[in-house]
Amino acid sequence: MTTRLHTTRSSYDTVAGDYAALFSGELARPLEMAVLAEFARRVRAGGGGPVGDLGCGPGRMTVHLEALGLDVFGIDLSPGMIEVARATHPHLSFSVGTMAGLDLADGSLAGALVWYSTVHTPIEELPPLFAEFRRVLAPGGHLLIGFKAGAEPVRRLEHAYGHAVDMDVYSVPPEHVAERVAEAGLVEVARLVREAEMTEYGLERTAQGFVLARKPAAP
Template sequence: MSEPEFLTATRAFYDAIATDYTDRFRDAMDSMPTDRAILALFADLVRAERADARTAELGCGPGRVTGHLHRLGLDVCGIDLSPRMVELAREACPGVPFSVGTLFDLPFRDGELTGAVAWYSIIHTPAERLPEVFAEFARVLAPGGYLLLAFQVGDEPLRLDQPFGHPVSLDFRRLRPERVEELAREAGLPVTSRTVREPDGEEKTQQAYVLARKPKA
């Protein structure tokens, strides 16, 4: 079966911009207190659920968030569609496992993870394919496990053309928190909290963070 066009386009886009993207956003977490606080809460919840919890960042890019979770004490790995991004993540976070993969076929056994983070990684999936992605999130999470999602709020996609001067383009799909919550619930992952913050710095839209948990029973 041939690969869907949107996956091929997303891989090509991020392979092309990987080095420039990594250099541009390497220290971005330093100026994002809300992001740090939400990731710290997630790490605390995962550790409280299981002391030897395994966590994965799904769509990890160059490993910025994966590395942060590792420094917070989690046993974490990263998965990304872009081979070049995975190379850069391995360079940035030696000792943390990274591999190439897609959100549609995660390389984990059923119930293997206590924590899963999709940090701005569902935004390139067409709306009609999102239920498949959320079903895969639910499959790999253990009962009691947590899913954390981050995304831009909105209805209209943002198209980036020739970022950093590279001859590539891609749509970034903004989402409504209510729709993301609905997708999580339909996949059997009830939402426990939702945070929306106002744009900061160069951001143009609100940013949303949704935390869901797989029921124990």
């Protein structure tokens, strides 16, 4: 495991309980909810199947996807986050893992949700992740990725959720994400950018981006 992954995992292990408590009543903004609903609709329309919430954290989106009718499980880098997810949603399956090397068979997923899970990954390290997403998707399967949209290259986090942490946060231009999707052999279905909004925690620092893509169906 790289130093970056190790420090990110340790940071999320530290904040897991407080992070889950802070966001227990918040899921997503209305536009995001619509994007998630469309992702779920497309997965169901394609016949359904297993869906991975990759970088699931405490499982907020995992249980939401279940409510949308999907057969979903969660994977996260942080054992602390997985412990919280299992305690909060004991009827769902959660496991520790890394998006750079998913312990999943080729073509095993009908859908993959990557909900702000790449925000700690430098832009130059994104291509292998997208190749891994494509590998685990079945032909016709869908990928939905949410990310911080912008040109600010990196923001250093040394304190978050009431704790000292050691993480970098990356914003990525939406067109860059679309390029990585195409390079991985996925087909872009839709792209949405929502401008920063005021939330109960203050004004968001960046716009928010979402790309929905699919793996081409087998010939």
